[in-house]
Amino acid sequence: MTGYLIRRVLQAAVVVLLVTMITFILLRAIPGNVAVAILGPSSYRNPQVLAAFNHEYGFDKPWTAQYLLWLGHLLQGNLGFSWTLDQSVASLLGSHLPKTIWLVGVSTLLALIVALPIGLWQAVRRNQLVDYSFTAMSFLFYAAPTFFVGTVLILVFSVKLHVFGPEGPQGGLVSDVTDWRDLTLPVVTLALVTIALFSRYTRSAVMDNLTEDYVRTALAKGASGRRVLWRHVLRNSLIPIATLLGLSLPAIMSGALITESVFNYPGMGYLFFKSAQQQDYPTLLGFIIVVAIVTVAGSLLADIGYAVLDPRVRYTRS
């Protein structure tokens, strides 16, 4: 177990290092000149000012030195400075990331609570009307673009029925709790596509487990069907779903970006989208690194959870 853990953590560290390299390459691929962009177009006429700027920020060094310098800043928590918003990227993250974590967390939890029973029910009643109906729904929500679903929800629940707000809570984290009517639609929008995937996956995982020998053994020993289903089959089916959760994190983050833009929810995804429009590269790349680290950590946790839950993994995954 320890060996597996060490190997897995090392691997994650290498991946994070590679992410910083990719991000750095992107940073240098940006068209135009950083100094001119910040000092203004007229600075072309003052080469010594440009040279001084480049020297102060290390842009005159070879790119390997620049990379190491930038990496050193990263390790100290300095993610860069957004000239557009006149704020450090770290402080932007501090104000926007909690909102996104809250949105993603609540909607993923909701998705799991809804999708697991549906998948279980579908597996038990497979090839019956219930199964077909939920399969059709999961195809529908998987295929529907997130922003289209969000807009239709706004049209129905805000514009027509006036039940929920059309715009996400605008304040800090507290407003997410107090303005739950405004939070409902973003959470549901983001949850729907996740429910579509998770229920489908639970269905196939439960169906696989139902054919296992331990189910027959448990039934033969006199356990009730309900007990076998909830205590044995569901627990075993949860194992691959832990991995799925880790793997789905990047996709859920992409979904969060769209959802936040639809509902003007001031989270990280919305800020990322605004920064892309304004070509605010330091913010974009700082965010990318943080999202990537969160993703790598997520799949690392999922794998460790998998190894803890299922001892077979430790030996077969070398």
Place this chain on the structure above:
Amino acid sequence: MTIRAATEDLILPSPGLPRAPGKTRGMFARGLEVFLENRLAIAGVIILAVVFAFCFLGPLLYHTDQVHVNLANENLPPGAGRPLGTDNNGYDILGRLMTGGQISLEVGLAAAVLATCLGTLWGAVAGYLGGVTDIVMMRVVDALLAIPTLFLALVVVSMFPPTETELILVIALTSWLSTSRLIRGEALSLRVRDYVQAMRVMGGGSVRAVLRHIAPNAVGTIVVNATFQVADAILLVVALSYLGLGIRPPQTDWGGMLNSGINSVYDGYWWQIFPAGIAIICVVIAINFIGDALRDAFEVRLQRR
């Protein structure tokens, strides 16, 4: 949107299934049989055929001006001469659905083909060579996979506002990763097969092994994965266009139509978003039906023959 792609290797059958030698024609005939028995797949093929005919042949029968803005005709509801109404620039929506669909389908297909080729080559080389090369190549894939596709694509298109060709490139370059993982798994199991070993003994090189033996034998996995890639690529183009960073006007795609329609849909102009939204859903569902059926068909071909 690429949840499906990211988890494909979990859902697909493990690559180590025994494969008995047999006549190629028989194998494909059997697969085709299974495919044709699947009614959803037939429905998917029919839906796609209709949508393709609508987008590419439709403009020959139904002429509209999709280049010049005509504000005198803006935001008209469906009626005589304009079955689906007009948008906020006065473009006819039915006609725009056709030309926009051309771009969505072209970009989706081309990006998926390109991503599949790239992913197949990368995965086959990594899996076949193994060792340090494999480790380095797969860690690069892991690193790129850690960055959500939409985030990466947004950064690239914000740096270089894309034409249609460039959009295809961006999407292909950000979505080949899951394919490469799958194919690497296949290659790992294929390279120790007797016929590959035999070819090596007879003096065949690595290039020959990858191009002539590994890639063709992974064709089932490749085709199934490519199908889902098309659906994901279409959804990614749509998302980029919706965020206003896709194809530039006056050209548009279905996502662009939704982008401009959503601004006025709260004024009651429902006809500006529902046609494009429904078109996207139909196409993506149809492709998923076909992909599922292809998976069953190849699985049967591999297992039960």
